Amino acid sequence: MPNRRIWSAPDMSTWDYIVVGAGSAGALIASRLSADPSVRVLLLEAGLDYRAADTPKEFKDRTKGLGLALEAPKNHLNPEFYWHNTTATRASGQQAFPYRRGRGLGGSSTINGLYAIRGVADDFRTWERLGAAGWGPDTMLDAYRAIETDLDFGEQPYHGATGPTPVYREPEQGWGGVDKAVHEAALDAGYPWHPDHNAPSSTGISPTAMNIRNGDRVSTNHAYLEPTRGRSNLTILGNTLVDRVLFEGDHAVGVVDATGQEYRARSGGEVFLCGGSTSSPAILMRSGIGPADDLRAAGIPVRRDLPVGRNAQDHAVTFVEVPVMGAAQTSVANRPTYILVRYSSGIGRDNDMMLLATNHNYWFGRPTAGIAVSLEQPYSRGHMVLRSTDPHDEPHFELNFLSDERDVTRMRDGLDRARALIEHDAWQRIITGEPMSPRDDVEMVSTVKDTMHLSGTARMGHEDDPEAVVDSDCCVIGMKDLRVVDASVMPTIPSANTYLSVLALAEAFVDRKLMGAQS
Numbered sequence: 285m286p287n288r289r290i291w292s293a294p295d296m297s298t299w300d301y302i303v304v305g306a307g308s309a310g311a312l313i314a315s316r317l318s319a320d321p322s323v324r325v326l327l328l329e330a331g332l333d334y335r336a337a338d339t340p341k342e343f344k345d346r347t348k349g350l351g352l353a354l355e356a357p358k359n360h361l362n363p364e365f366y367w368h369n370t371t372a373t374r375a376s377g378q379q380a381f382p383y384r385r386g387r388g389l390g391g392s393s394t395i396n397g398l399y400a401i402r403g404v405a406d407d408f409r410t411w412e413r414l415g416a417a418g419w420g421p422d423t424m425l426d427a428y429r430a431i432e433t434d435l436d437f438g439e440q441p442y443h444g445a446t447g448p449t450p451v452y453r454e455p456e457q458g459w460g461g462v463d464k465a466v467h468e469a470a471l472d473a474g475y476p477w478h479p480d481h482n483a484p485s486s487t488g489i490s491p492t493a494m495n496i497r498n499g500d501r502v503s504t505n506h507a508y509l510e511p512t513r514g515r516s517n518l519t520i521l522g523n524t525l526v527d528r529v530l531f532e533g534d535h536a537v538g539v540v541d542a543t544g545q546e547y548r549a550r551s552g553g554e555v556f557l558c559g560g561s562t563s564s565p566a567i568l569m570r571s572g573i574g575p576a577d578d579l580r581a582a583g584i585p586v587r588r589d590l591p592v593g594r595n596a597q598d599h600a601v602t603f604v605e606v607p608v609m610g611a612a613q614t615s616v617a618n619r620p621t622y623i624l625v626r627y628s629s630g631i632g633r634d635n636d637m638m639l640l641a642t643n644h645n646y647w648f649g650r651p652t653a654g655i656a657v658s659l660e661q662p663y664s665r666g667h668m669v670l671r672s673t674d675p676h677d678e679p680h681f682e683l684n685f686l687s688d689e690r691d692v693t694r695m696r697d698g699l700d701r702a703r704a705l706i707e708h709d710a711w712q713r714i715i716t717g718e719p720m721s722p723r724d725d726v727e728m729v730s731t732v733k734d735t736m737h738l739s740g741t742a743r744m745g746h747e748d749d750p751e752a753v754v755d756s757d758c759c760v761i762g763m764k765d766l767r768v769v770d771a772s773v774m775p776t777i778p779s780a781n782t783y784l785s786v787l788a789l790a791e792a793f794v795d796r797k798l799m800g801a802q803s
């Protein structure tokens with residue numbers, strides 16, 4: 285696809301805001317900030333700049349993009365839309381594995397699985413408790429409302445009806461046979477039904493919401509950049525791989541890309557890193573901001589000793605796989621899952637566990653169906669390894685899944701719950717063979733997978749907190765005019781797939797910044 289730039293020879297001298305990364309958070313922020321015609325915004329993106337209507341067909345589809353990303357080898361993936369060399373070792377004893385991120389306008393929102401699930405109030409009470417002042421449940425609820433048009437429950441006071449991102453749930457007629465079996469079995473097991481998992485305090489069985497309209501993906505390129513990219517004060521530059529931040533003293537004054545090209549902010553302007561939880565910490569480290577020992581080992585002069593790349597969290601997932609009749613595997617658009625079950629284990633906060641109906645495992649190249657067990661509030665923590673100072677060298681992550689005994693206990697219990705559901709008559713009507721699942725904890729650890737929801741690698745917190753990288757205004761601690769605003773700054777991963785929470789975080793950040801500018 286050609287790299288289309290609709291601007292002509294912008295004045296590159298100075299900018300009020302330089303936003304690095306046109307993904308989920310970056311697209312929203314650039315779009316909202318450029319609503320003020322008096323400021324000049326530069327949005328730099330490593331991947332393609334393209335019009336939303338040119339999104340490849342496989343990513344518009346509500347099923348295929350997800351399947352392709354999960355386990356497919358590199359040559360099955362549309363090369364322009366992924367970062368290919370980021371890797372992660374999920375758990376002790378496992379091999380390093382490609383860890384997928386989206387590249388190009390929309391970032392991961394162009395390739396993700398479209399689950400549109402909010403975190404729970406308890407998540408944001410925890411953020412505040414960990415020092416993220418002002419990031420509590422009320423702030424996040426306002427932001428969730430602002431970003432969405434809920435197509436099913438938009439009239440409810442806790443939903444939005446005019447935001448850029450549509451949220452849709454497939455009615456029961458469209459579910460697969462496995463979705464229906466999970467629904468029936470879970471009801472009989474005593475899990476409550478709630479038609480809207482995004483309603484405050486909801487728990488139990490719900491249809492999974494998706495950010496689609498008329499069956500098609502709505503990425504941040506569609507929702508935020510397409511309507512605003514014609515603004516004369518917003519310049520989007522694709523194919524621009526940012527290497528590091530430029531400083532004068534403690535002030536960030538711009539960035540430099542991998543070719544050596546510099547982009548400068550005007551005096552008092554700012555740099556926002558929105559490269560996502562794999563890239564923003566790497567840019568910080570290449571800029572001399574990170575754990576001092578790691579920086580010295582990489583030969584990078586230390587500008588500021590901060591725990592960048594630590595605190596890495598993702599939702600770990602294991603499976604009970606079951607051979608089922610072909611007819612039970614089909615659903616509208618052949619999507620693998622329309623039903624989930626959330627519950628509280630008693631070990632974590634509210635809704636710390638999730639079971640996902642899986643109509644088919646074509647993703648993994650196997651003919652089975654089953655139930656995925658997802659640990660929504662891990663206690664285990666991982667970290668980033670910067671491979672080199674070359675910006676083309678993507679980082680590696682040691683995720684350390686199930687390294688905390690509380691995670692092992694909950695995952696073991698989750699597998700038991702999934703196996704119990706499969707004993708139900710509803711399953712016995714569709715099952716054609718023996719269920720398969722990890723036989724013991726060792727097998728569980730050796731087969732656990734990630735969900736590509738990496739968060740927390742530049743954690744928000746109080747500026748005196750030795751574990752914090754940014755303060756509650758997302759400013760890098762000890763530096764000036766430099767902020768990180770993306771999944772990296774989440775103090776703990778929310779108890780849900782991360783996309784809506786990243787958008788809400790970016791939305792709340794812009795509100796906070798604009799309020800600050802007025803006061």
Ligand SMILES: Cc1cc2nc3c(=O)[nH]c(=O)nc-3n(C[C@H](O)[C@H](O)[C@H](O)COP(=O)(O)OP(=O)(O)OC[C@H]3O[C@@H](n4cnc5c(N)ncnc54)[C@H](O)[C@@H]3O)c2cc1C
Pocket residue numbers: 304305306307308309310328329330331350353354384385386387388389390391392393395396397398399400401524525526527558559560561563564567675735736737738770771772780781782783784786
């Ligand atoms: C395959 C996959 C499936 C997922 N499924 C779901 C799901 O179903 N539901 C859900 O809620 N969440 C899902 N997620 C997670 C969710 O999409 C992410 O948490 C969220 O989109 C992250 O937003 P972000 O802004 O932090 O980063 P991103 O959206 O990844 O944006 C980062 C942007 O920065 C750019 N960038 C990075 N480095 C540089 C650099 N050096 N210079 C210039 N640009 C740079 C990138 O190319 C990208 O465009 C999935 C993620 C993946 C990868």
